[in-house]
Amino acid sequence: MQENHLYEYAVIRVVPKVEREEFFNVGIILFSKRSRYLKSRYYLNLEKLKLFTSELDADSILENLEVFDTICSGNKKGGYIASLDVAERFRWLTAVRSTSIQTSRPHAGLSSDLDATFEKLYTELVL
DSSP, X not given: OOOOEEEEEEEEEEOSSGGGTOOEEEEXXXXXXXXXXXXXXXXXXXXXXXXXXXXXXXXXXXXXHHHHHHHHHTOXXXXXXXXXXXXXXXXXXXXXXXXXXXXXXXXXXXXXXHHHHHHHHHHHHTO
């Protein structure tokens, strides 16, 4: 029998106009403390962005989304935050913010295959 891993995930969202509280999903972060697993992926649908607003610069949003990958991977480019353990990095990435890029509150689950769960969540919630 395969071992189940407790995991948490959050959805990465673009909020074109924070005051309107409208958003669309652009990515996923999945974390498992026991497995020391922390992974993110994003996809910015430029056509969808244009439907919401013309005021945001897509290149700037993409630059900011890259930070999620940098921090999740522990890359030194991520500075101090990237040097923290996976749990602290996940908590930092999912902290409540009132900016154009936000995350949902974390949701928990059990999985025997974290990579497969990540792919399933990404497909269902982002694509």
